[in-house]
Amino acid sequence: MDLHSIGPLAWLIPTFTALAFVVIIGMIVTDRASKNAAWVAVAGIGASTLLALPTFLAALGSASGHGEGEAGGLAIAPFVKQWAWLPMGRDGALNLGIMVDPLSAAAVAMVTVVCTAIFVFASAYMEGEFNNYRDARTGLPDPRTGRNRYARFFAYVSLFATGMLGFVLSSNLLQALLFWEVMGLCSFLLIGFWNFKPSAAAAAKKAFLTTRVGDCFFFLGILGLYWVFGSVDYADMLSKAGIEKLHALAPFAVDIAGHVYAVPVIPLLALLVFGGSVGKSAMFPLHVWLPDAMEGPTPVSALIHAATMVSAGVFLVARMYPVFSAATPDHPGYISGPMFVVAALGAFTAILAATIAVAQYDIKRVLAYSTVSQLGFMVAALGIGAYVAAVFHLLTHAFFKALLFLGSGSVIHGMEHGMHHGQDGHGDGHGSGHGSGHDEQAAPYQPRRIGGVLAADPMDPQDMRNMGGLAGKMPWTFRTYVIGTAALTGIPLLAGFWSKDEILAEAFHKGVQSQIAIALIVYVLLTAAAFFTSFYMWRQVFMVYAGKPSTEMAAHAHESSPAMTGPLIFLSIFAALLGFVGVPEGLPGIGPALGNPFHHFVGALTASGSHFEALAFDWTPMLISTVVAFLGLGAAWWVYGRDPAAARARDPLARLGRLWALLNNKYNLDEVYGLVVTSNPRIHGEADVTEHDKTVAERLGKLIGLTDAFSRLNGQIDARLVDGAVNLAARLGEKFSRFNGLLDRYVVDGAVNLVAFAGLDLSRGLKLLQTGRVQQYALIVLFALLFLVGALVM
């Protein structure tokens, strides 16, 4: 199909899901919410998929149609259709529109396919909400609210998909920001979906506020770009002319206290835009919201942490890549200032999150940190100019991370059913749905710490220490989970192997062969992160699936319904095979046969005219990353696989002591934030603020005494000066009011009372006349008449 026949319809792709959102909200307000809500949502995203895939194929056709020599027709001239939204300025306008280029076509195909799988999965996963919702306060069954909440969930995820699709397809930065914020709103609503849990409410606030910090920078970046280009359209910014305009800009002179600093414009703008990505894609230091976002229902975790929101940040950097690389002079292998920052931050985040993930016990938290780490991979790849590799990893990662999250959802679902099964004589065997915490009748769990690490709550269906032996109980979940893990850890021939290897190969090539320091650092850090990735993922597999069940819950777990395993199998096919679209051409054997279509499609991406050459194939990095992946697998087996039950009971790595506690507690970053940013340890998303947290917080407080002193000074100023002024105003106000009160009481009221009393006194005489006796009145009339007649006569 030709892109020019189907392209004009691309705006329908986000519209279908938006319609689903409207319809479901309509169902809720007219009190018709039912299980149909899920099918409306699936129909919406399904329609989007059915339109997105032909669009993708058409884009593929028109990109390759022009041949390699012309650097891709679609990349030079992306398909753009836009409508003037807000005409302004001399001849400019803010537009709404769509842009189909290789990047957005590939992303939109990925998003719709993954979202469809997630929606189908969620229709079964959220049934607990539908059937067994109980009021959080009274504990009584509340089917009406349950139905509404079930429908509300699908309304939110539909709107979420709308946000991502609109963002990916948008033709300008401002529209992108709008949809970006729609995603932010939906993530707030979905993370806090179980809003009766204080931890979920806190996590939602944390996610919203943290990403908002990044969004401020993003918006500043948009304003700056508008200032430079007089337009926010990608077509104006990312074209050859646009990049030349950027180059022509003189540094921006800033006068600070008499010193004039020349601020280079390009890096400034690039880094401001990158600020948005740091928030959305959870780069250090704004990564803290993402692990807490696990408070949401598991399909949401899959939606946010795999297919959509977090990829949006990476997508943004990829989209704005010409601006990032604009400062690069025309010799290969030079890394510009902003790209240096991007690379360093990405690599640091990758290794930071990977090490934290090693020491987590919550099945979803491990995956969350893994996501942070993998996003670090992508960002670092963009930073060293490995554009194609980054986009490739973005796509493959979406599939296998969605698979892993849905798999963990299936595990949690099974564990919850096992938990209810274990409690005989407990009604219909279903508790209060997911996420409503522990059953009231179970013994309350007292959080306690062993060696600085929170002990397992025996009723927690997400704690890996409570699992084990699930391979036999949940065979399909297990098989697909292993495929996802293998793909993520880079076991050869699976999707993650090819994409991660491409990043590492680029880093190796630039770092070792071209002698670029930052690329070498990135290579070393990412390779280490890859080792940890392999280690913690296989650790998770061994803890969850191997050995004998550690608790009754795990012993009674059973396989989830086909509506849940179906999407798992569907996604695992992609996780296994998707990598073959990006196999290096130089690889002996299959390479030339497959021809690396992905690189040809995306590689000639930018309209700015840059073309990414595929690297000459090199065995060294591929062998190194394979060895690293298997080393991680082996180490995980050595530590956890030999005796999984014992490892669950007492973690062998706990012997690391304080280092282990530090990793488990995420380098105490939440406490640092609590002190420095929010000065409230309760805000950091975990409900169980224990004595340990407080002592950690105190110790850190001594470390950052400067902040403390400053806060104290501020506090003094606040108490004396600001409060003083306020109190003075209050006291003056009180005095004045008192005076007013007296005036009112004695002068105004006095006048009113005077009139009343005077009237009363005057009427006292007349009152005697009114006796109420008719005959006396008549007598008076008579005498009056006589008097009048007499007067008349005389």
Place this chain on the structure above:
Amino acid sequence: MAMIPLWWYLMVAAGLFTIGLYGALVRKNAVSVLMGIELMLNAVNVNAVAFWRYVSPTAKAAAGADRPVGDFVVGMDGQVFAVVVIALAAAEAAVGLAMVIALYRSRRSFNLPQMDQLQG
């Protein structure tokens, strides 16, 4: 023929009126008061007819019979007054008695001095 002089009629009417006024002002029984009012009305009737007969020019002419009959009919204003007053008195009696009965039902009494609820 020597007619009964006018002032005789007027004396009778004045007597009737005075008796009626006295009754209306002094009697404690509500029915008696009504009767007093009737008396006063009838005194007025007597006056009206008497003045018509003696003072009104048309009546004089009719009595002398030197005028056409049509004028005589037109000149019956004193009698018309009397008829209207009788009708009015009947209506007044009906309403007044109804009120008295209503009062009696609620208070078991005709005693007017007790009915001073509108006292200021």
